[in-house]
Each structure stands twice: as structure tokens, then as C-alpha cells.
Amino acid sequence: MSEKTSKRDKDEIKAKQEATIYGLLAKIIEALEKGVVELYNVEVNAEELEIRLTPQQIPIPVVITPPQAVAEAKPEVKAAYEVAKAVEVVAKKVVELAKIAFEEPRPQFSGRVLEVKLGASRGEGGSRDSVIVVGGHTMPAYYYLSGYKPPHPPAFGGDVFDMKIGLPRAVKLAFGDALDNPAEWARIWVEKYGAEAIDIHLVSTDPTIKDASPEEAVKTVDTILQVVKVPIVVGGSGNPEKDIVVFRRIVEAFPSEGLVINSLNLDMKLEDVCPHIAKTNAIVIDFSPMDLDKAEQINRKVYEWIPRNRIMLDLNIGGIGYGTEYGFTTMERARLSALIGNELLQHPFNVGAANAWGAREAWITMDPYWGPKEIRGPLWETLTSLICLLTGADYYMLVHPLTVKTMKAVREYLFSEPKPKDPEKALDWLSRSLPVF
Amino acid sequence: MAFAVRLAALEAKVEDCPPLVEEEKYKENTEKLRELLLPPVREVILKSPKRIVKIGGKYVLFRHELRYHNPTAIAIDVDDSMDRDIIVKRVRMIESFEYEYVGQKLKLDAIAVRSVTNNPEKYAKTVYTVVENTTLPLILCSTNPAVIEAALDVISPPHHRPLIYAATKDNWRDMAEVAKKFDVPLVIASPGDLDMLVSLAKTLSEDIGLKDLALDPGCFVGPGGLSYTIKAYSWLRYKATYDLWKYAKYPLVATPISVWMQITGDPKDVMWWEAILTTILMTRYADLIIMHSLDGWVLLPQVMWRFQLYTDPRKPVSVPPGLREIGKPDEMSPVLVTTNYALTYSVVLSDAEKAKVNAWLLVVDTEGLAVDVSVAGRKFTGDRVAEAIKTTGLENKVKHRVLIIPGKAARVSGEIEDASKWRVIVGPMDSSEIGKWLEKNWTSEKIRELMEGA
Numbered sequence: 001m002s003e004k005t006s007k008r009d010k011d012e013i014k015a016k017q018e019a020t021i022y023g024l025l026a027k028i029i030e031a032l033e034k035g036v037v038e039l040y041n042v043e044v045n046a047e048e049l050e051i052r053l054t055p056q057q058i059p060i061p062v063v064i065t066p067p068q069a070v071a072e073a074k075p076e077v078k079a080a081y082e083v084a085k086a087v088e089v090v091a092k093k094v095v096e097l098a099k100i101a102f103e104e105p106r107p108q109f110s111g112r113v114l115e116v117k118l119g120a121s122r123g124e125g126g127s128r129d130s131v132i133v134v135g136g137h138t139m140p141a142y143y144y145l146s147g148y149k150p151p152h153p154p155a156f157g158g159d160v161f162d163m164k165i166g167l168p169r170a171v172k173l174a175f176g177d178a179l180d181n182p183a184e185w186a187r188i189w190v191e192k193y194g195a196e197a198i199d200i201h202l203v204s205t206d207p208t209i210k211d212a213s214p215e216e217a218v219k220t221v222d223t224i225l226q227v228v229k230v231p232i233v234v235g236g237s238g239n240p241e242k243d244i245v246v247f248r249r250i251v252e253a254f255p256s257e258g259l260v261i262n263s264l265n266l267d268m269k270l271e272d273v274c275p276h277i278a279k280t281n282a283i284v285i286d287f288s289p290m291d292l293d294k295a296e297q298i299n300r301k302v303y304e305w306i307p308r309n310r311i312m313l314d315l316n317i318g319g320i321g322y323g324t325e326y327g328f329t330t331m332e333r334a335r336l337s338a339l340i341g342n343e344l345l346q347h348p349f350n351v352g353a354a355n356a357w358g359a360r361e362a363w364i365t366m367d368p369y370w371g372p373k374e375i376r377g378p379l380w381e382t383l384t385s386l387i388c389l390l391t392g393a394d395y396y397m398l399v400h401p402l403t404v405k406t407m408k409a410v411r412e413y414l415f416s417e418p419k420p421k422d423p424e425k426a427l428d429w430l431s432r433s434l435p436v437f
Numbered sequence: 438m439a440f441a442v443r444l445a446a447l448e449a450k451v452e453d454c455p456p457l458v459e460e461e462k463y464k465e466n467t468e469k470l471r472e473l474l475l476p477p478v479r480e481v482i483l484k485s486p487k488r489i490v491k492i493g494g495k496y497v498l499f500r501h502e503l504r505y506h507n508p509t510a511i512a513i514d515v516d517d518s519m520d521r522d523i524i525v526k527r528v529r530m531i532e533s534f535e536y537e538y539v540g541q542k543l544k545l546d547a548i549a550v551r552s553v554t555n556n557p558e559k560y561a562k563t564v565y566t567v568v569e570n571t572t573l574p575l576i577l578c579s580t581n582p583a584v585i586e587a588a589l590d591v592i593s594p595p596h597h598r599p600l601i602y603a604a605t606k607d608n609w610r611d612m613a614e615v616a617k618k619f620d621v622p623l624v625i626a627s628p629g630d631l632d633m634l635v636s637l638a639k640t641l642s643e644d645i646g647l648k649d650l651a652l653d654p655g656c657f658v659g660p661g662g663l664s665y666t667i668k669a670y671s672w673l674r675y676k677a678t679y680d681l682w683k684y685a686k687y688p689l690v691a692t693p694i695s696v697w698m699q700i701t702g703d704p705k706d707v708m709w710w711e712a713i714l715t716t717i718l719m720t721r722y723a724d725l726i727i728m729h730s731l732d733g734w735v736l737l738p739q740v741m742w743r744f745q746l747y748t749d750p751r752k753p754v755s756v757p758p759g760l761r762e763i764g765k766p767d768e769m770s771p772v773l774v775t776t777n778y779a780l781t782y783s784v785v786l787s788d789a790e791k792a793k794v795n796a797w798l799l800v801v802d803t804e805g806l807a808v809d810v811s812v813a814g815r816k817f818t819g820d821r822v823a824e825a826i827k828t829t830g831l832e833n834k835v836k837h838r839v840l841i842i843p844g845k846a847a848r849v850s851g852e853i854e855d856a857s858k859w860r861v862i863v864g865p866m867d868s869s870e871i872g873k874w875l876e877k878n879w880t881s882e883k884i885r886e887l888m889e890g891a
């Protein structure tokens with residue numbers, strides 16, 4: 001045992017003995033008053049003790065008398081014990097609250113995430129009534145360090161598919177027949193559910209599905225552009241060869257709408273599509289599933305053609321239980337790296353939170369205890385989105401209106417001045433009866 | 438040296454080196470080493486006679502800096518105004534909550550007993566009822582020290598080591614006394630006031646000598662509330678891990694249960710927000726969470742996300758490769774091929790078991806990667822499958838020479854045939870289809886056809 005420890009032990013023993021002495025003193029006083037001379041259950045080894053009873057420094061005694069011992073003691077001694085306790089309490093009262101202030105954390109970051117603008121207004125040659133600017137971070141989001149508030153809040157887009165695909169019942173319930181008609185689906189998203197952008201996914205262009213032509217894709221995008229006046233994100237089918245053909249035709253057809261191309265990846269012949277995108281004002285999303293080396297690689301490549309402030313980054317996310325932690329940690333690492341100066345990662349994040357529905361707990365029928373899938377699904381999407389939000393995510397592609405609604409509320413709360421109302425009521429939960437189901 | 442590296446990476450403990458522990462001459466340095474390796478956030482232990490729950494013990498702010506230790510404990514409440522049957526029923530539900538995920542049983546960790554009556558006797562009785570019916574550690578919740586003391590008298594530490602919730606700016610002297618008397622950990626609650634929180638932490642630790650503390654800066658939703666809450670938890674953990682500030686170095690307790698006071702209306706809405714607050718605070722550093730909802734849909738994503746958040750970011754969770762039996766397979770039973778990623782393996786296994794099939798499951802070593810990840814990353818290859826067939830002696834277990842691979846591995850079917858010389862058929866995309874698919878495709882005629890083709 002080190003000297004330090006043994007000294008601590010000694011101190012403790014001493015304190016205990018001192019305490020006993022206090023007790024004893026109290027008992028003696030009591031005994032004198034009542035004329036009791038006998039003392040029970042008291043054993044003090046006073047040899048090593050030296051008590052300094054200066055009024056300024058009353059040592060704080062620690063007396064823990066085993067309850068049985070007290071019970072066995074004679075009534076007089078019990079009374080004496082109470083007095084001892086009172087003495088002890090009096091001694092304790094000298095502890096005053098040591099008032100200190102919370103020392104604010106002061107981290108240093110020198111990097112800055114680029115600002116990227118989605119959509120183009122009439123003044124900018126487009127036809128959007130609203131545009132979205134994301135990014136611009138100079139600190140990790142929602143740490144409220146040095147009063148920091150991200151310059152641009154996150155934004156939430158609604159997913160629309162250009163053909164009927166298997167969708168969870170919870171989504172069918174929300175959109176009904178509109179699921180057969182992308183334009184109507186987009187309109188409901190914006191007008192009824194407050195989507196701030198529309199993500200049209202051109203799945204029908206997949207050669208193994210319908211192999212719809214780029215012209216048909218252009219037509220679909222045109223309709224959407226007519227029906228809603230928010231920024232439009234155009235997603236391909238995931239086929240790397242076909243996607244670049246489709247993307248090229250679309251940006252050429254709408255060169256000034258500030259379309260967002262979702263997405264480019266390293267499996268594509270980037271040189272075949274990027275020069276064409278570069279000539280327009282479209283934004284691209286560089287996709288690199290949970291891999292920072294590849295994210296840097298693709299960005300470096302895309303920089304050859306497209307200005308840095310027209311690039312967003314998608315590091316991919318899996319629903320809770322299906323790889324969320326990989327996406328979460330990759331995004332956290334990317335953002336921190338960007339903020340300490342890694343220019344290759346200084347791009348706002350796109351999050352395909354609809355992936356959350358890939359987790360089976362989001363869509364399978366389970367034992368009734370786990371609740372209806374109609375609530376598990378949207379909850380899965382919402383919670384997955386919130387986890388990403390904490391990494392500083394900027395733009396979301398979402399499937400369910402309830403997610404959009406909740407995320408907008410959370411955004412409002414997070415961007416409000418951190419100052420709780422009625423903090424004195426915060427502990428009310430301790431003593432109230434709560435409903436039980 | 439190797440040991441030192443492992444120590445620093447927290448893969449080994451000081452106790453693992455016998456000379457350090459046993460030899461007198463190292464004693465002092467061993468002590469120093471131990472202190473050096475102590476986490477910036479203190480580890481606090483809650484106990485029942487049967488279970489131990491450790492909270493805190495955190496080393497880092499961000500998961501990728503190392504990994505997180507001691508998964509956030511989740512406690513559910515009961516209170517002393519509830520009827521005995523309801524208490525017992527709730528306690529049993531909390532105790533038996535379980536969800537199997539990647540071969541792990543995800544569970545709840547503690548029971549928070551609140552005092553609604555503020556009557557010490559009533560409360561002590563309730564606490565007694567709870568301990569009689571559970572093996573889980575308790576959190577004793579009341580701001581009245583007399584109430585807490587009455588309960589502690591009943592459950593007599595040290596067999597039980599409950600956490601006390603809470604010392605506040607109004608009751609701290611008496612509450613600290615109770616904590617000290619029974620040597621139990623104590624939460625300091627200072628909703629909305631960080632200065633008061635750290636002042637109390639300083640006073641209780643330095644002036645009163647309490648070591649096992651935990652901090653609760655308050656849980657709020659709504660404008661001004663949620664932002665404050667996230668700020669407070671983030672600042673506290675930041676100060677503990679980056680600035681090693683001693684007044685922030687305690688586990689953080691969060692109380693999403695408080696949304697039941699802040700949101701009115703449809704209980705489903707309240708539960709929805711309780712779920713949201715829980716996920717946010719689990720992600721943002723809470724080491725212990727107190728909730729009210731016992732509904733499966735609220736709790737399920739929490740225990741799953743907690744499991745993931747606390748895995749080691751450096752290694753995927755994997756199972757040993759090899760050959761497993763599903764049901765009672767024989768020499769003509771199908772052979773299903775999958776990867777050794779724990780999630781993939783357990784999903785496939787449970788699906789196949791649910792479908793009541795008899796089959797062999799060949800688990801290929803893909804270094805813990807899922808099907809399409811390992812196909813894309815060249816870890817699910819012809820050679821690896823051939824290797825797995827050889828090492829498991831599959832040839833002697835079945836007469837046919839047919840493998841069924843996941844739909845997502847279709848791309849590598851050719852190379853598997855080349856390397857293994859077995860026939861490969863591509864199965865469905867999702868393992869939930871296995872039962873139906875086999876019924877249709879694993880018939881004696883089809884097998885004969887395949888065998889003849891081979």
C-alpha cells in the first residue's frame with residue numbers, strides 16, 4: 001500500500017475517534033445533567049488522540065453507530081446518542097455551498113464546411129419559390145460551444161418514386177392513391193406534409209426493371225418541377241452505367257434549376273458525366289458508403305470538374321440495428337476532420353434516412369407487445385434521422401410524413417436559445433402519479 | 438511493451454500482469470498506473486444481491502476515439518401510490534423484458550422507485566415489494582431525505598447498493614448525509630442550472646467527501662428546453678473528457694420520464710417524445726436513463742441502438758465460422774450458405790428456425806461482414822466458400838453437391854462453382870423467404886435434376 005493510501009486511512013481512523021470523543025463528550029454532558037454515571041457501549045482508545053477544539057476549525061466527525069447497538073443501549077445512553085448526533089449535525093452545518101461557475105468549454109476549430117445551395121430561384125435563372133442553403137459549420141453541431149449555432153439549419157425533403165415499388169403500409173396510409181402518381185405524391189408532400197424539397201427517384205430507368213429512357217426521366221422531372229416549387233433532388237436507379245446517361249440528359253434539360261444529382265460514386269465513369277454537370281448550376285451528392293478514404297477519393301476526382309461548393313457528401317446510413325453505428329461514426333469522423341481543416345471532407349452531409357426501413361424491426365409484423373409496425377416504421381426513420389442529426393447532418397431524404405414533422409419540431413427546438421422554461425418544475429415527475437397502461 | 442500498448446488501448450488490465458500485482462516493490466507504481474488508467478468519467482456501481490450495473494467509466498467523447506464503455510443503463514419507474522398488483526406486474530415486465538438481437542439478449546437494467554405519497558413508511562413498503570420481486574438494482578427517487586432513509590433502512594446496504602435520486606440545491610445537506618451513512622451513490626440534480634450543479638458537485642465531493650456521485654442537469658423538451666438539455670449534457674461530457682475537469686467527471690443521469698409532465702394529450706405522443714429524448718440522450722452521453730413507458734415499440738429501438746453504439750468500432754461483431762444444424766438435417770437436406778457477421782448469421786438462423794426447415798447452415802468466414810458488404814469487399818469469394826466446405830467436412834454430411842447462396846451473393850455464384858465444384862443455386866434476397874423458397878425449390882425432383890446436371 002502506498003504511503004498516500006495509508007495516510008488517508010489514518011486520517012479516517014483519527015476522524016472516527018474524534019467523532020467518538022464528541023459523542024462521549026455529549027453523553028457526559030447529558031449524564032451530568034441527568035445524573036447518570038454509567039456508560040454503555042462506549043469504547044474509546046484515547047491514547048493516540050489529540051483534540052484541538054478551536055472554534056474556527058471544527059473537524060467534521062463521522063459517526064455511524066450500528067442501529068442494533070443503539071437499540072441495545074440503555075435509554076440514558078440512547079438519549080446521549082441523540083445528543084451526540086445533534087452535536088454532529090451542528091458540526092456539519094459549517095459546510096457551506098462552495099459556489100463556482102461552470103467553466104465553458106473552449107475548443108478551437110479552424111476549418112469550415114462549405115455552404116451549398118439547393119435549387120435556384122427565378123432571380124437565379126431557375127423557377128423555385130424557395131431554395132435551401134446548407135452547411136457553413138465552423139464547430140461540431142449542437143454542442144453549443146461558445147454560443148455557436150450552425151449558420152444554416154438542416155432541411156427535410158420527401159421521397160417520391162417514379163413507379164410503383166414495394167412500400168411499407170405506414171407510407172401507403174399516408175399517401176394513399178397518390179403513390180401511383182409521382183406528381184400528386186410530390187404535391188401532397190409539399191402542401192400537406194411540409195416537405196422542403198422533393199427527392200424524385202428514377203427507379204424505372206434501371207435496365208433490370210423497366211429500362212425507362214432518359215427522355216421519360218426528363219419528362220418525369222419536368223412534371224415535378226411544374227407541380228412543386230421547392231428544390232428537386234434527382235436520384236438515379238443505382239445502375240452506374242445508366243445513371244450517368246440519365247443524369248447527363250436531365251441536367252442538360254434543366255441547366256439552371258439548381259437540381260441536386262443523387263448520386264455520383266466511384267463505380268461510375270465520372271469523366272463522362274461531370275463535365276456536363278459542370279456546365280449547369282446543378283449540385284452533386286458524392287456517395288461513399290461508410291468509407292472516408294473513398295469519400296476523399298471521389299471528391300478529389302469530382303473537383304476536376306465541379307466547384308467545391310456544389311458538392312454534398314453522402315456517407316450512407318443503416319437503420320437502427322442495421323449498421324447505424326457505422327454511418328454515425330463515419331459522419332462524426334468526417335465532420336471533425338473537416339473542422340480541423342481537411343478540405344476534402346468540408347461538404348454538407350446528405351442522409352438517405354429512408355434506409356431506416358431496411359431494418360426488419362421497422363416493417364415486419366411482430367408479437368403485439370412490440371407494437372404495430374405502422375408506428376415502429378416511422379419511429380425507426382425518425383430515430384435514425386436524429387442520430388445522424390447529432391453528427392451535424394444537413395439534408396435528409398425521408399419517406400414518412402411523421403418523420404418530417406418531428407424533425408422540423410426538433411430543429412425548431414434545437415435552434416432556439418438554450419433556456420428552459422420553468423426549471424423549478426423540472427423535478428415534478430418525481431412526485432406525480434403518471435398514467436399506466 | 439506489448440503489454441503497455443494493450444494497457445493503453447484498454448484491452449488489458451493492470452491486474453492481468455501477475456508481477457505488478459504480486460510483487461511488493463511494484464506496489465506504489467502499480468497504484469500510480471491504476472490511477473493513470475482511471476477513466477475521466479468515474480465508474481459508479483449499482484448493485485442488487487444478484488446484479489451489478491456499472492454506469493459511467495467513460496474515456497472518450499467520440500466513439501471512434503476508442504470505444505464507449507458501460508452501455509447506458511435503462512431504468513423504468515414504479516411509484517408508491519400504485520396498487521401492489523400493478524407494481525408487481527410492472528416489475529415483472531421490466532425484469533422479463535428481452536429482445537434477441539445478433540445472438541444477444543437485450544434487456545433493461547434497473548427499477549426507479551418514485552415516492553408520490555411522500556410518506557416514508559409507504560415508500561419503504563413499496564421498495565420492499567419491489568426488491569421481493571426483482572433481481573435488478575434500484576434507483577430510489579425522492580427529494581425527501583426521510584423517505585429515502587426509510588427505504589434504505591429496509592433494504593440495508595451493502596447487499597443492495599441503490600442509486601439515490603437526488604440531492605438538490607434545497608436538500609443537499611441531508612441527502613448527502615443519508616448517502617454517506619449508507620455508503621450509496623447519489624445523483625445531484627440541478628435542472629436548468631449548470632453553475633449550481635457543479636457547485637454541488639464540488640461541495641459534496643470535496644467538503645463532504647462523497648465519491649460516488651452522478652449528475653443530472655435536467656431534461657426538457659420544447660423550445661429552449663431541448664437545446665438546453667443537449668447543451669448541458671454535451672458540455673458536461675466535453676469538460677470531463679477533454680478538460681479533465683473534476684467537477685464534471687461523474688456519470689450523467691437523464692430523465693426522459695419528465696416528458697410525462699411536459700407534454701399533455703394523447704399518451705402515444707408522450708411516448709413518441711420519450712423515445713426521441715431517450716435516443717438523443719443515449720447518443721449524447723447519458724450513462725443512465727430513467728423512463729416511464731414500458732411499451733415495446735418505445736423500448737425496442739433504444740436497446741438496439743444502445744447495443745450498436747457500444748460495440749467496438751474497430752471490429753464488427755462476428756460469430757465463429759463453421760457448419761451449424763438447423764432443425765434435424767440429414768444427408769439430403771439443403772445447405773444454406775451465409776456469412777459470419779453476427780447480424781446476418783442470427784437473422785438467417787432465426788428465419789430458418791421460424792420456418793421450421795431442416796437444413797445445414799454453412800457459415801463462411803467473411804471477417805464479420807454482411808452479405809453484400811463482403812461480396813463488394815471480396816471477403817465472400819469462391820475460395821473462401823471452398824475452404825469452408827473443406828474444413829467443415831461438409832462432403833461427408835450430405836450426399837448431394839448443391840449450395841444455396843443468398844440472393845445478394847448472386848454475383849459470385851460462378852466463382853463459387855469453379856472453386857468448390859459444387860452446384861450453386863441462388864436463393865432469395867431476404868432470408869425470411871427461405872421457408873417458402875425451399876418448399877418450392879427443394880423437392881426430390883428438383884434435387885434429382887440438379888444432381889444429374891452436375
Ligand code: B12
Nearest residue numbers: 290318323326753773775781806807808813814843864868
Ligand atoms: C453496415 C454496412 C457496412 C459496414 C459493414 C458492417 C458489417 N459488419 O458487415 C461497413 C461500414 C464496414 C461497410 C463497408 C462497405 N460497404 Co456497406 N453497408 C452496410 C449497410 C448499411 C448494412 C449492411 C447490413 O448490415 N445488412 C444487414 C444484414 C443482415 O444483411 P445481409 O448480410 O445481406 O443478410 C440478409 C440477406 O443477404 C439474406 N441472407 C443472408 N444470408 C443468407 C443465406 C441464404 C441462403 C439466403 C437465401 C439469404 C441470406 O438475408 C439476410 C436478412 O435480410 C448496407 C446498406 C443497407 N442498408 O443494406 C451497406 C452496403 C451493403 N455496403 C455497400 C458497400 C459498397 C460497401 C463497401 C464496399 C464500401 C466501399 N466503397 O468501401 C465497404 C466494403 C467493406 C470491406 N472492407 O470489405 C453497398 C453494397 C452494394 C452492392 N450491392 O454491392 C451497400 C448495399 C450500400 C449501398 N447502397 O451502396 N458497409
Ligand code: SF4
Nearest residue numbers: 440453454455456457
Ligand atoms: S511481467 Fe509478465 S504480464 Fe507483466 S508485462 Fe511482463 S510479461 Fe507481461
